[in-house]
Each structure stands twice: as structure tokens, then as C-alpha cells.
Amino acid sequence: MRDPDGLIARAGVRGDPDRDQHFLVDDRVLDRLPTYLESEAPRASDEASGDSPRAREIDADTSHLLEIGGGTGALTDRLLAVGDEVTVVERDRELAQFLREEFADEIDAGNLTVIEGDALQVDLPEFTASVSNLPYGVSSQIAFRLFPEKKPLVLMFQQEFAERMVAEPDTSEYGRLSVSSQHYADIELVESIPKEAFSPPPAVQSAVVRAIPREPDYAVEDEEFFLRFVKALFTQRRKTIRNAIRNTGHISGLSEPEAVVDAADEDVLRKRAGAMAPTEFAALAQLARDVGEPTDD
Numbered sequence: 001m002r003d004p005d006g007l008i009a010r011a012g013v014r015g016d017p018d019r020d021q022h023f024l025v026d027d028r029v030l031d032r033l034p035t036y037l038e039s040e041a042p043r044a045s046d047e048a049s050g051d052s053p054r055a056r057e058i059d060a061d062t063s064h065l066l067e068i069g070g071g072t073g074a075l076t077d078r079l080l081a082v083g084d085e086v087t088v089v090e091r092d093r094e095l096a097q098f099l100r101e102e103f104a105d106e107i108d109a110g111n112l113t114v115i116e117g118d119a120l121q122v123d124l125p126e127f128t129a130s131v132s133n134l135p136y137g138v139s140s141q142i143a144f145r146l147f148p149e150k151k152p153l154v155l156m157f158q159q160e161f162a163e164r165m166v167a168e169p170d171t172s173e174y175g176r177l178s179v180s181s182q183h184y185a186d187i188e189l190v191e192s193i194p195k196e197a198f199s200p201p202p203a204v205q206s207a208v209v210r211a212i213p214r215e216p217d218y219a220v221e222d223e224e225f226f227l228r229f230v231k232a233l234f235t236q237r238r239k240t241i242r243n244a245i246r247n248t249g250h251i252s253g254l255s256e257p258e259a260v261v262d263a264a265d266e267d268v269l270r271k272r273a274g275a276m277a278p279t280e281f282a283a284l285a286q287l288a289r290d291v292g293e294p295t296d297d
């Protein structure tokens with residue numbers, strides 16, 4: 001495997017934090033990241049609860065791996081070792097050029113494609129799984145670009161963001177991000193990564209999240225409305241659901257919020273958003289859509 005410090009030296013760059021450039025320099029972390037696509041790992045929640053770990057069999061298709069934010073290619077190199085084909089997206093022109101030079105043989109052999117551009121804008125290939133150390137400034141937008149593709153994802157985020165993604169109801173971390181992420185996938189925080197694993201070190205600790213796509217255990221007819229409704233109710237998380245529905249018609253798009261309040265169960269209306277399980281949000285969203293006359297925007 002290529003040495004991460006050697007890659008940085010050959011590229012002749014210093015990571016620029018203002019451009020979300022924090023390169024992984026810890027070989028053990030780099031080696032572990034692709035294994036989360038295949039390995040069995042206990043869930044962080046099992047460890048916290050003291051339950052015996054539930055091993056999960058993950059067997060992702062590695063025939064075409066996508067990496068967002070290639071940097072100097074240390075992770076790209078590990079992905080080439082496990083994937084038949086890899087596509088890497090890198091916005092920084094100098095780094096994209098370096099990747100093309102450093103991996104010229106792999107590109108010639110048809111194993112690697114370098115896309116120079118913004119991961120929020122470029123057309124993404126038909127990938128089978130993604131392993132990425134995301135640029136933190138746009139990590140949320142990238143995650144929500146990838147989730148609907150319904151492919152296994154191993155993504156590095158800021159620790160606090162990762163904790164909000166995996167959070168359960170009735171915890172301070174639980175919010176819109178938890179409900180909307182868990183809508184798409186089974187999400188686990190598989191490893192926390194200290195700042196020293198990166199060059200330059202970021203301001204805060206990081207965490208690796210694994211997202212395995214699955215259908216939610218509730219049905220929503222209108223996904224866009226469901227996600228908008230959840231967003232609206234969490235803007236008023238200190239209020240009861242009754243008042244949150246009434247106060248957020250401009251966000252949810254409900255023309256008749258009062259009709260939803262009239263139709264909903266009293267025990268739901270008394271709750272606060274932070275205590276609502278995704279299934280309860282889904283049922284309420286369905287009711288809101290049926291009686292609250294949502295507009296499309």
C-alpha cells in the first residue's frame with residue numbers, strides 16, 4: 001500500500017482546512033475503512049446497552065466503489081485493493097491532477113476514474129458502494145445525495161454529526177438528522193477517530209458511520225412531504241406537537257394545520273418532537289397529508 005505521508009510529499013501540498021482538506025495519515029485507520037463493507041461488527045448501541053453484540057453480516061458488492069474527496073489518494077489506494085473499479089471525485093484541481101499522475105497505471109488499466117469537480121454537482125457513476133472521508137463543510141449534503149442511491153456507505157463525519165445521525169428518540173442528539181438518515185438506512189457509528197489520524201488535524205474528533213440501505217419499517221406515500229414535515233416539527237422541538245403543527249405550516253406546506261390537530265390523537269399532540277419515533281412521525285405525516293392540504297412547495 002502507498003504510504004500516506006509519501007503521497008502528501010509527492011503531491012507537494014499541505015492540506016488546507018478552509019477547503020476541507022484533512023488527509024488521513026494513520027495506516028491502521030486507512031486499512032480498516034474498506035473492511036467495514038465486509039466485516040461483521042457489533043453495533044455501538046449494543047455495546048452501550050451492555051447487550052451481547054449482534055454480529056451483522058455485511059457483504060457489500062465492491063465491483064464499483066465511489067470515493068468522494070480523493071485528496072492525495074491514500075484511501076483511493078486501499079479501495080483499489082478491494083474494488084474491481086473505483087471512481088474518485090475531487091474538487092481541487094491540483095489534487096485531481098496529482099491523482100491522475102500518481103494512479104496513471106490504474107487509470108490506463110481501466111480500474112480508476114478521476115472526476116474533477118464538486119461532488120454536489122457532478123454526475124455520479126452507477127456505484128455499488130462508497131467509502132469516503134468526506135469534506136466536512138458539505139458532508140450533510142453529500143450524505144443526502146448518496147442515501148437515495150440505496151447503496152452501502154462507509155462515511156467519515158465529525159463525531160457530533162455522526163452521533164446525531166444514529167441517535168434514538170428521547171436523547172438530546174435525536175433530531176431531524178436522525179429521522180431523515182434512518183429513513184434510508186440502518187446506521188451505525190462503527191469507530192471514532194482521533195484528530196491525530198489526520199494531517200492537518202481537524203478541530204474536532206471524527207467518526208466513521210456505516211449506512212446499510214433498507215426499507216423503513218413504516219410506509220410513507222410521499223417521501224418529500226414526510227421529510228419536510230419532520231423538518232418543520234423539529235424547528236419547534238421545545239413545543240408540543242400540537243403547537244409545532246400549528247406554527248410551522250409555512251415550512252411543512254400545510255394549508256390547514258388546524259385540521260391536522262383536530263384529527264390527530266391527543267397522546268401524540270401532547271408529545272414533543274424529540275420523543276416521537278420515526279414510525280409515529282410517518283403516521284402523523286400521512287394524516288397531515290390526508291387532511292392538512294399540503295401544497296407542493
Ligand SMILES: C[S@@+](CC[C@H](N)C(=O)[O-])C[C@H]1O[C@@H](n2cnc3c(N)ncnc32)[C@H](O)[C@@H]1O
Nearest residue numbers: 022023024069070071090091092118119133135
Ligand atoms: C477530508 S479530505 C479527505 C482526503 C482523502 N480521501 C483522505 O482520506 O486522506 C476531503 C477531500 O475532499 C475534497 N473536497 C472538498 N470539497 C469537495 C467537494 N465539494 N467535492 C469534491 N471534493 C471536495 C478536498 O479537496 C479534500 O481532498
